[in-house]
Amino acid sequence: MHCSPLPSVMYWYIISNVAIQYGISGTTAKGIAGSVERAVADGSLGPEAALPPVRRLADDLGVSPGTVAAAYKELRRRGIVVTRGRGGTVVAPAPAVASRRPPKVPEGLRDLSGGHPDPALLPALVPPSRLSPGARSHRSTPRLARLEDAARDWMGADGVPVEHVTFAHGALDLIGRLLSVELRPGDAVAMEDPGYHHLLDLITALGLRIVPVAVDDEGVRPEALRGALRAGVRAVVCSPRAQNPFGGCFSVARRDALVDVLQDGPDVLVVENDHASAVAAAPLHSLTASGMTRWVHVRTVSKFLGTDLRWAAAACDETTLARHDGRLLLTSGWVSHLLQETVHGLLTDAATRALVARAQETYEERRGALLRELDARGIPACGASGMNLWVPVQDESAVVNGLRSHGWWVAAGARFRSSSAPGVRVSVAELEPADGARLASDFAAVLGESEATYGG
Numbered sequence: 001m002h003c004s005p006l007p008s009v010m011y012w013y014i015i016s017n018v019a020i021q022y023g024i025s026g027t028t029a030k031g032i033a034g035s036v037e038r039a040v041a042d043g044s045l046g047p048e049a050a051l052p053p054v055r056r057l058a059d060d061l062g063v064s065p066g067t068v069a070a071a072y073k074e075l076r077r078r079g080i081v082v083t084r085g086r087g088g089t090v091v092a093p094a095p096a097v098a099s100r101r102p103p104k105v106p107e108g109l110r111d112l113s114g115g116h117p118d119p120a121l122l123p124a125l126v127p128p129s130r131l132s133p134g135a136r137s138h139r140s141t142p143r144l145a146r147l148e149d150a151a152r153d154w155m156g157a158d159g160v161p162v163e164h165v166t167f168a169h170g171a172l173d174l175i176g177r178l179l180s181v182e183l184r185p186g187d188a189v190a191m192e193d194p195g196y197h198h199l200l201d202l203i204t205a206l207g208l209r210i211v212p213v214a215v216d217d218e219g220v221r222p223e224a225l226r227g228a229l230r231a232g233v234r235a236v237v238c239s240p241r242a243q244n245p246f247g248g249c250f251s252v253a254r255r256d257a258l259v260d261v262l263q264d265g266p267d268v269l270v271v272e273n274d275h276a277s278a279v280a281a282a283p284l285h286s287l288t289a290s291g292m293t294r295w296v297h298v299r300t301v302s303k304f305l306g307t308d309l310r311w312a313a314a315a316c317d318e319t320t321l322a323r324h325d326g327r328l329l330l331t332s333g334w335v336s337h338l339l340q341e342t343v344h345g346l347l348t349d350a351a352t353r354a355l356v357a358r359a360q361e362t363y364e365e366r367r368g369a370l371l372r373e374l375d376a377r378g379i380p381a382c383g384a385s386g387m388n389l390w391v392p393v394q395d396e397s398a399v400v401n402g403l404r405s406h407g408w409w410v411a412a413g414a415r416f417r418s419s420s421a422p423g424v425r426v427s428v429a430e431l432e433p434a435d436g437a438r439l440a441s442d443f444a445a446v447l448g449e450s451e452a453t454y455g456g
Helices: 029-041 054-061 065-077 145-156 171-182 197-205 222-230 252-262 318-330 337-347 350-376 396-404 433-449
Strands: 008-015 018-025 081-083 089-091 165-168 188-193 209-216 235-238 269-273 295-300 312-316 388-392 423-427
Touching: 008 054, 018 029, 018 054, 029 065, 054 065, 065 081, 065 089, 145 165, 145 295, 145 312, 145 337, 165 171, 165 318, 171 197, 171 235, 171 269, 171 295, 171 312, 171 318, 188 197, 188 222, 197 209, 209 222, 222 252, 295 318, 312 318, 350 388, 350 433, 396 423, 396 433
Parallel strands: 188 209, 188 235, 235 269, 269 295
Antiparallel strands: 008 018, 081 089, 165 312, 295 312, 388 423
């Protein structure tokens, strides 16, 4: 039996003056969508690459325009492509099948791009002495009672309501699970701009629509949040302190202003991501104690206990708890009790608490030192809390490459931004004050090489 090959056509797109060829094939909407998805996944179709107009592709493949339109609709629903009016249909900046990973750090450079904690300020991870005794019903008791009590003490000390508490495999796991239960593809989510790039990619991967909200040194700006509510967002994701990458933290006045704005959206789910908590070097002024209907406050330990501890605690309203735990029960079921034992041992260990306190002081000192050194050279930067600084620039690539020539590797801001102005993120966790002075001098030199290009 002879099988005829599926219709396939070749197209070209241009990136950085380089012509790249890719093919699209298929005779059904599912087949065409799958062909485009494979091309995106293997890199043949890069972010922002334009897809052919519907009628042109339909003629080339010998199918109806409705078939191609249905394929493009499915690709949009899944966050692989976006449509820009007269600009046509293009591959999403962060397609759901190819999450934006940071570029590999060139050999020999000092890496200030990752946002990771200083390994010297993390406790030694020692597995619990008692392993899980044989088979038992973890689903009936998914959370260790003693760790649940410790989590309540931890969050409750900062004024977070802790009547309902749950666990997850990290903040992204919890937020992704909640949004997939609460929202449907096409729904809008208010996201910080600039904001944490993995969260931005997660929203896209879920087929949701990002509505950017501007931030400053005090976190989300009230007027920007009000605009997002008017645009119909169904959820808000924000950081009360150590905002990544800007470093903002809620003041009492900012918290109160945001609470006032959120009264206009009583059914909107508010997700408060307190990812750096114990090492943020800023007090928590949480939105959650204001009597909101739908809310969740989530904390992780990876920034101060260890990046391999993929555990998060969350306090939330009763409805959110039921929806999260119901979906968790149907998927992974529970968070490993071995992991819970390890986290409990560290959270309640006096020596570890002392080390975490020292880490907070150290990160604050390093962040403050670099801010002062940059300011002394006339370079504005933002970083009121946490481990990162955001430095506004006119040309991200030029600054990144310029600092590379001086031996530094920083993160270009493009992957953190939706519509905000350019900048670069500098992680200070391992940057001693003396090194900060050298970095600031090199930064000034890079900016000074061509003021017209780089800006002041």
